[in-house]
Amino acid sequence: MxxxxxxxxxxxxxxxxxxxxxxxxxxxxxxxxxxxxxxxxxxxxxxxxxxxxxxxxxxxxxxxxxxxxxxxxxxxxxxxxxxxxxxxxxxxxxxxxxxxxxxxxxxxxxxxxxxxxxxxxxxxxxxxxxxxxxxxxxxxxxxxxxxxxxxxxxxxxxxxxxxxxxxxxxxxxxxxxxxxxxxxxxxxxxxxxxxxxxxxxxxxxxxxxxxxxxxxxxxxxxxxxxxxxxxxxxxxxxxxxxxxxxGAEADTDVFAAVEDFLAYAEARLGEGVPLQAMTRHILGLFAGRPGARRWRQILTVESHKPGAGTEVIRAALAALSARGEGEFVAGDGVAA
Structure with a gap:
């Protein structure tokens, strides 16, 4: 083939x-x-x-x-x-x-x-x-x-x-x-x-x-x-x-992607997967955006705690929104 x-x-x-x-x-x-x-x-x-x-x-x-x-x-x-x-x-x-x-x-x-x-x-x-x-x-x-x-x-x-x-x-x-x-x-x-x-x-x-x-x-x-x-x-x-x-018409909405990942994470948590095993992969998502450091900090610290659930990701999103200013373009910023 x-x-x-x-x-x-x-x-x-x-x-x-x-x-x-x-x-x-x-x-x-x-x-x-x-x-x-x-x-x-x-x-x-x-x-x-x-x-x-x-x-x-x-x-x-x-x-x-x-x-x-x-x-x-x-x-x-x-x-x-x-x-x-x-x-x-x-x-x-x-x-x-x-x-x-x-x-x-x-x-x-x-x-x-x-x-x-x-x-x-x-x-x-x-x-x-x-x-x-x-x-x-x-x-x-x-x-x-x-x-x-x-x-x-x-x-x-x-x-x-x-x-x-x-x-x-x-x-x-x-x-x-x-x-x-x-x-x-x-x-x-x-x-x-x-x-x-x-x-x-x-x-x-x-x-x-x-x-x-x-x-x-x-x-x-x-x-x-x-x-x-x-x-x-x-x-x-x-x-x-x-x-x-x-040739897609538009970039993917990164916030919608996080929402979809929340549903995935919730399902895996129910199977016994620790939150940190999933959140470690999303730490750099908002590189270059105001509030990105706080996003990483909340996910890094809170995801390790016993019983941590998807509320940690939502809290990180809220902190990002509170700090962010102006339009965010996906892919802006550089790799850490």
């Missing part, structure tokens, strides 16, 4: 893009592709599937990111995920953490394009939904020209539907995962050259994209853009995505 026109996506981020985060992001953008946190293939096969894979139907289109390097296990995990209803299966070839390296997956797979191709081929044979790859431009002392081409050629031959490229190297020796998100220099031109070389393949770009103006400019040259920290820390910018990338 042809890969959909996912011009905008929110990156998979460990400990951030859980099901509560994704529901909130979906309330802000109806069209963007959302990704789960990375889940290992072995966890999918042997672990608690409802906790690891469960998601709301409102999240579609939603992709599961898998970690692993065993073709048979990845194929089984992909089949399970497709049966759960995921719209895409993505293979992580970009995470630089020590734990991921120890498991022989993530960015270290940049050094083994033939193995990655075997993994992709096995997953493609197991499912009908798109199978994609997210990678870096290279690792350690690799030449990004040769390394990225080698990986992309291998996975394209194996049938991958898309490649999302974080336009930095990953230094597996000497930099922490946090440092790997900022210290290696961005090289958007390398991704542009890849697209020029492979006009037939969906090439999306990720890394350091902090605002929608930059995202739009990159989307004009490539097939898709993926925002990570900026979308999480300043989710208000997602309210303009459907208009700017998909």
């Amino acid at each position: 042809p890969y959909p026109a996912h011009r905008f996506s929110v990156a998979p981020m460990m400990e951030w893009t859980d099901r509560h985060c994704r529901v909130f992001h979906r309330l802000l953008t109806r069209r963007a592709l959302l990704y789960t946190e990375m889940v290992t293939a072995q966890a999918v096969i042997h672990g608690p599937r409802e906790r690891l894979l469960g998601f709301s139907q409102s999240e579609h289109p939603v992709a599961l990111q898998l970690g692993g390097s065993e073709p048979k296990a990845l194929a089984e995990a992909a089949r399970i995920a497709a049966d759960w209803g995921y719209d895409e299966i993505n293979l992580n070839c970009g995470c630089p953490s020590d734990r991921v390296q120890d498991g022989r997956f993530g960015a270290c797979l940049m050094a083994e394009p033939a193995l990655v191709a075997d993994c992709v081929a096995a997953m493609k044979a197991a499912v009908e939904v798109p199978v994609t790859v997210k990678c870096r431009i290279g690792i350690d002392d690799q030449d990004p020209e040769a390394a990225l081409d080698a990986l992309v050629e291998a996975v394209a031959a194996a049938g991958t539907d898309a490649v999302w490229v974080h336009a930095r190297k990953a230094w597996l020796k000497g930099l922490s995962p946090k440092e790997n998100r900022t210290i290696p220099p961005l090289d958007y031109d390398r991704v542009r050259r890849l697209k020029a070389r492979r006009p037939d393949l969906f090439i999306g770009i990720n890394g350091g994209i902090a605002d929608l103006d930059t995202a739009e400019a990159l989307a004009a040259e490539l097939d898709g853009v993926m925002l990570g920290r900026a979308a999480y820390q300043n989710p208000g910018l997602l309210a303009a995505v459907d208009r700017r990338f998909y």
